Amino acid sequence: MTQNKTIKVDSLARVEGEGGIYIKLKGAEVVDVKLKIFEPPRFFEAFLRGRSFAEAPDITARICGICPVAYQMSAVHAIEDAFGVTVDGPIRALRRLIYCGEWIESHALHVYLLHAPDFLGYEDAIRMAQDHPDIVQRGLQLKKVGNEIVSLLGGREVHPINVRVGGFYRVPTKRELSPLMERLQWAREAALETVRWAATLPFPEFERDYEFVALRHPVEYPFNEGRLVSNKGLDIAVREYDDHFVEEHVPYSNALHSTIKNRGAYFVGPLARYNLNFDRLSPLVQEVAREVGCEPPCTNPFKSIIVRSLEILYACDEALRLIAEYETPDKPAVKIEPRAATGYGCTEAPRGILYHRYRLDDDGTILDAKIVPPTSQNQKMIESDLWHLLPSLLDAPQDQLLWRCEQAIRNYDPCISCATHVIKLRFERE
16 A cells, blocks of 8 residues: 655756755645745846846846856847837847757757656766766767857857847857858757657656647747747737736745646647647758657657757757858847837747846836746646656655656756756655
8 A cells, every 4th residue: 555655855956956846645645746946036037127228138148057048039039129129130040040059058958968867767967978978978069069159159158248139249250150060060960869869768658738838930940039829729929928827926936836827837848849830840850750750749748858859950950051041240230229118028948938028218227027937837837747647656666756756847957047956855754
């Protein structure tokens, strides 16, 4: 008979930031599940008040060391929306290119160093590297290619300093971009190998009827622009976000839970983008997805490692296209004329949609800011996954039950902040 027990993981390993899980079992019944995020709030929205619009990209980039480009892009799009500015042509293309770099480095980090050890039975990537050095080396080299793109366009690999409202402070020449072509051609082949390798990993049977939410662009796989859509009928402009989504405080988490009004939890990130935008992927990526048997709909979150690998391949393919077609613009940024207004922006961070809203006065001073990161949007769905997964694990040994629950959390690549921590376990039996 399954005993009553309380399972606490004080600090999750192989996730960015500080969080834990709490599970309470009563015999064969799951009675409570909590994803606890206890890292102190950092008050970035408050920091932005009273600052010039021009400072927003550099301030928001400091929110995350893994996906600073996403914060910069959402910030500049929201402020440009407020000022009635449209950025197109080569500058817009460079924004897609720097986002490609971030997707490559972030996804490679997750696939190879954070998530793969779960599937191969290792405690961490260092131990995995002892038996699979070529696999880990491939992941590190892929990540390096992504970092090189971000460094060239952003001025440095972490917390880029070259992004501004209206464009960039400096744009590269075709000659400066050309060395990336050879590196990206290697990366595209490595990404192909990554997809085929990821598809061979052992996946538990776990399918759910999710509401996926992502951007949808008329012709492109989404990075910076589009409407917010779902597979359950949502189809809204980004500026309508607050009319349909709500953030709620829960007493056990320092991060807000986000839900769709009157509907509940929803799922953002690679699996959502993939299911809603498969037809926008390049022909190469679609062909490989079919080859490995991962065509949509894909509703097994454990297979998100395959989808992230497909997005690495897409980002390499798209980066090569953007560089081949690039022409240096006459100016690195479009002219900005501040005005009193509210602007809305949403882009696709590696982990899902990242929403920014700014209210500005007539000289461009920020009066109010709202930022909704992907992980806060996925928190409620992560807990829901655990509720549905646990009944199948109740008779498993404690270490296997815990391992599977942590793996389910890492399916979402939660970015609690930018650190990894050692697990501290404590079991309490009733």
